[in-house]
Amino acid sequence: QVQLVESGGGLVQAGGSLRLSCSASGRTFSNHAMGWFRQAPGKEREFVTAISWSGGITYWADSVKGRFTISRDNAETTVYLQMNSLKPEDTAVYYCAAKYGMPSGTYYSYNYWGQGTQVTVSS
Numbered sequence: 001q002v003q004l005v006e007s008g009g010g011l012v013q014a015g016g017s018l019r020l021s022c023s024a025s026g027r028t029f030s031n032h033a034m035g036w037f038r039q040a041p042g043k044e045r046e047f048v049t050a051i052s053w054s055g056g057i058t059y060w061a062d063s064v065k066g067r068f069t070i071s072r073d074n075a076e077t078t079v080y081l082q083m084n085s086l087k088p089e090d091t092a093v094y095y096c097a098a099k100y101g102m103p104s105g106t107y108y109s110y111n112y113w114g115q116g117t118q119v120t121v122s123s
Contacts, residue, residue, distance in 0.1 A: 002026045002098050002112040009094060009117030012086055016121070020081040022096030022114055033103035034072060034079040035110060038092035038119075048094070049081065050103035059105055064090075086121045094119050 008020040022034065035050035049060045049070040058070055069082040079096055094117050097110035104110070 002029065002032065004096050004098060004112055004114035006094065006096050006114040006117040009119045011120045011122065014086060014088055014121055014123050016086050017082070017084045018086065018119060020083070020094055020096075020117060020119070022079040022081075024077040024079070024098065029074065029077045029098075032098045032100055034070075035097045035099070035103060035105075035107075036070060036079075036081050036094060037097060037107055038090075038094045039116075040092040043092075045095070045107050047105040047107065050105060051079065052103050057103060059103055061105070083119070086119075088121045088123045090119060091121050092119060093117065 003026045005023050012018050031053050033052050036048040037045050038048050039045040047061050051058045051070045067085045072079045096114045098112040099110040
């Protein structure tokens, strides 16, 4: 089992920035890709970004490309989501997730999930 705990959410004005963290514990973190997803009220969970174990492969949703950056520190078993130029439509609960192997944009391919952290962007 891999336990994931997100932190760093909060309330920010449009145009501002937030940095989310996802700390992993439990079984080995190695060879696991990490992803960030989000879910707004009344909407389905959607892919945000993902990164491979090595950090050499990353994917983004078009809606966040150029504004969000994913990174990981394998020594600290932590994944980060730097969110800049935030928009009200970025408001959602943000979840980190882990899967063995290559990163993916499909939520059902991830085996482990955090509890989520709320991000609210005011206009």
